[in-house]
Amino acid sequence: MDKTVNQKAWFLVLPVFLVVAFSAILPLMTVVNYSMQDTFGNNQFFWNGVGWFKELLDPSTDLGGRFLDSLARNLFFSAVILAIEVPLGIVVALSMPREGWSVAACLVILALPLLIPWNVVGTIWQIFGRPDIGLLGYTLNHLGMNYNYVSNEFDAWATVIVMDVWHWTSLVALLCYAGLKSIPDAYYQAAQIDGASRWAVFTAIQLPKMNRVLLIAVLLRFMDSFMIYTEPFVVTGGGPGNSTTFVSIELVKIALGQFDLGKAAALSLVYNLIILIVCWIFYTVMTNAGNERPAKQGVA
Amino acid sequence: MARIDLVDLAHSYGGNDAPLESFALKPVTMTWRQGGAYALLGPSGCGKTTLLNLISGIVTPSSGKILFDGADITPLSTQKRNIAQVFQFPVIYDTMTVGQNLAFPLKNRGVPKADIDARVKKIADLLDLTPYLDRKATRLTADAKQKISLGRGLVRSDVAAILFDEPLTVIDPELKWQLRSKLKALHRDLDLTMIYVTHDQTEALTFADTVVVMHDGRVVQSGTPAELFDKPAHTFVGYFIGSPGMNIVPATVSGHEARIDGHTIGLHRNYGVLPAGAKIEIGVRPEFVNVAAPASGLLSANIERIDDLGRVRFARVRVGDAKFAARVPPGFSVPDNTVGLVFDPSHVHVYADGRLVEGVA
Numbered sequence: 001m002d003k004t005v006n007q008k009a010w011f012l013v014l015p016v017f018l019v020v021a022f023s024a025i026l027p028l029m030t031v032v033n034y035s036m037q038d039t040f041g042n043n044q045f046f047w048n049g050v051g052w053f054k055e056l057l058d059p060s061t062d063l064g065g066r067f068l069d070s071l072a073r074n075l076f077f078s079a080v081i082l083a084i085e086v087p088l089g090i091v092v093a094l095s096m097p098r099e100g101w102s103v104a105a106c107l108v109i110l111a112l113p114l115l116i117p118w119n120v121v122g123t124i125w126q127i128f129g130r131p132d133i134g135l136l137g138y139t140l141n142h143l144g145m146n147y148n149y150v151s152n153e154f155d156a157w158a159t160v161i162v163m164d165v166w167h168w169t170s171l172v173a174l175l176c177y178a179g180l181k182s183i184p185d186a187y188y189q190a191a192q193i194d195g196a197s198r199w200a201v202f203t204a205i206q207l208p209k210m211n212r213v214l215l216i217a218v219l220l221r222f223m224d225s226f227m228i229y230t231e232p233f234v235v236t237g238g239g240p241g242n243s244t245t246f247v248s249i250e251l252v253k254i255a256l257g258q259f260d261l262g263k264a265a266a267l268s269l270v271y272n273l274i275i276l277i278v279c280w281i282f283y284t285v286m287t288n289a290g291n292e293r294p295a296k297q298g299v300a
Numbered sequence: 301m302a303r304i305d306l307v308d309l310a311h312s313y314g315g316n317d318a319p320l321e322s323f324a325l326k327p328v329t330m331t332w333r334q335g336g337a338y339a340l341l342g343p344s345g346c347g348k349t350t351l352l353n354l355i356s357g358i359v360t361p362s363s364g365k366i367l368f369d370g371a372d373i374t375p376l377s378t379q380k381r382n383i384a385q386v387f388q389f390p391v392i393y394d395t396m397t398v399g400q401n402l403a404f405p406l407k408n409r410g411v412p413k414a415d416i417d418a419r420v421k422k423i424a425d426l427l428d429l430t431p432y433l434d435r436k437a438t439r440l441t442a443d444a445k446q447k448i449s450l451g452r453g454l455v456r457s458d459v460a461a462i463l464f465d466e467p468l469t470v471i472d473p474e475l476k477w478q479l480r481s482k483l484k485a486l487h488r489d490l491d492l493t494m495i496y497v498t499h500d501q502t503e504a505l506t507f508a509d510t511v512v513v514m515h516d517g518r519v520v521q522s523g524t525p526a527e528l529f530d531k532p533a534h535t536f537v538g539y540f541i542g543s544p545g546m547n548i549v550p551a552t553v554s555g556h557e558a559r560i561d562g563h564t565i566g567l568h569r570n571y572g573v574l575p576a577g578a579k580i581e582i583g584v585r586p587e588f589v590n591v592a593a594p595a596s597g598l599l600s601a602n603i604e605r606i607d608d609l610g611r612v613r614f615a616r617v618r619v620g621d622a623k624f625a626a627r628v629p630p631g632f633s634v635p636d637n638t639v640g641l642v643f644d645p646s647h648v649h650v651y652a653d654g655r656l657v658e659g660v661a
Contacts, residue, residue, distance in 0.1 A: 189378070
């Protein structure tokens with residue numbers, strides 16, 4: 001086959017190339033460049049090789065300790081909110097009406113928290129939880145609980161987790177609801193004829209049919225909670241102490257608070273790498289889950 | 301095992317106050333014999349699936365009763381009725397193996413493990429599923445999945461009837477044949493009442509001893525395939541069954557004669573008094589009308605085209621405004637335009653407002 005040579009085509013690619021270069025490649029290379037150097041301000045840089053990366057993985061150094069601590073907190077946070085939001089989302093989806101005007105009402109109510117910007121959610125809960133003027137904080141203290149998210153680590157964690165559950169359970173519920181709606185009626189009728197209990201219907205039909213949307217929900221919620229910044233930053237500012245300082249908050253502290261561009265660049269590269277790896281794992285799992293579907297030949 | 305009686309059974313999806321004409325199933329009274337193989341045949345939307353779902357209890361009737369062996373089971377839930385149903389699309393529990401799928405109805409009913417195993421083994425043998433018992437059911441082909449759905453009905457030893465809702469829709473044509481023969485064999489072996497819903501007349505006629513033809517929410521005729529063919533009780537049955545369908549032509553009928561387009565056709569029976577004001581038609585199957593060379597005593601018709609079905613040829617002809625299909629006798633060379641039609645009087649039926657009129661011999 002003869003290919004037509006047309007050099008003009010390069011001009012059509014050029015805009016995309018420029019956009020990607022300025023939005024992704026150049027900033028990324030700048031970060032890679034920073035991660036290999038140290039700076040004492042005044043735009044003076046000194047070569048440091050892989051020094052920052054070595055420190056990052058060594059808990060005995062200041063940078064490594066802060067990074068690994070915040071990473072552990074972050075993973076714990078993700079695990080907790082997944083453990084709450086996924087089952088809760090399923091329960092909400094199961095108890096939603098399947099037809100009638102109430103479906104639309106439920107969907108709108110569920111979608112509301114998802115539409116609120118992150119910093120507004122943070123502000124809402126920051127005020128809501130204040131012991132002096134917040135409805136939640138005041139009520140709890142009035143009931144005799146010594147609730148104060150500014151000074152008590154457990155209260156700070158509880159507030160951040162409940163806030164995330166409030167904000168994002170809807171997403172899981174909506175995804176599950178879509179999964180449930182796609183199950184043909186014949187399955188429920190067959191289960192009725194087979195004498196299945198409510199629980200058997202759930203484990204034999206509903207859960208297996210939801211597994212794909214659940215995987216998507218887990219992926220989305222994990223990624224999002226692993227990158228969480230705004231909400232805990234607005235509510236607790238990472239405190240009390242460092243107790244709710246997640247990786248992104250630590251990163252901003254190092255980069256903008258201390259202006260340690262080298263350390264921050266190294267940290268953000270590792271952070272990015274972790275997210276890429278987790279993404280890849282989830283992607284592989286999901287693609288393989290899809291590959292199990294096609295029927296094999298062999299039965300007549 | 302049971303005889304099933306339907307007493308004035310009717311259903312409307314629009315509630316009981318809806319006008320009778322809008323009922324998905326108009327009141328029907330009939331009996332399904334224990335051990336019979338029945339087919340519910342009719343076009344889409346004729347109410348056959350509604351009738352099936354009423355029997356299995358998925359839909360609760362607007363009025364009327366369903367009796368199993370004389371006991372009224374209308375208010376009972378699906379679980380409490382001893383009914384199995386196979387749906388149009390295979391219903392398989394994805395996470396389970398074939399064996400677990402088959403065991404599911406028994407497990408739900410708290411049958412002891414040993415009994416379940418024995419029963420599952422027996423049914424798997426019957427359906428040739430034994431080699432696949434430990435395989436995941438999702439990986440199997442559509443016909444194997446349909447067998448599993450059927451098997452989940454058969455494992456229950458108390459099952460009164462098995463209902464099939466167009467079960468072969470998603471099956472490949474050559475496997476359809478196998479599966480249908482399997483069903484027939486099972487019916488002979490197990491002495492179960494089977495009710496089979498379909499819009500495919502070949503499926504219905506080959507599967508069932510008794511075919512129930514439905515049209516617009518009504519049962520228009522119930523009979524053996526031969527009865528449906530020889531003596532359709534309704535013009536709908538006439539043209540729905542048979543390929544090509546029955547010729548239905550408006551005519552004036554008196555005594556032993558029918559007149560079409562000014563021509564007289566002799567009838568086998570005497571139709572003295574026909575309902576006044578009714579629309580009178582005669583119906584005759586293409587198999588009982590032959591084309592012949594035009595002659596003075598024959599109804600003359602214009603040929604439009606010839607369909608050669610291999611074993612037999614049918615001529616599509618026109619008489620005035622009426623269209624006929626007629627058999628072309630072997631060896632008859634068809635002229636270009638005009639032919640004469642020869643009717644077999646014993647197979648010419650008279651219909652008033654669509655219903656068969658019984659003449660007097």
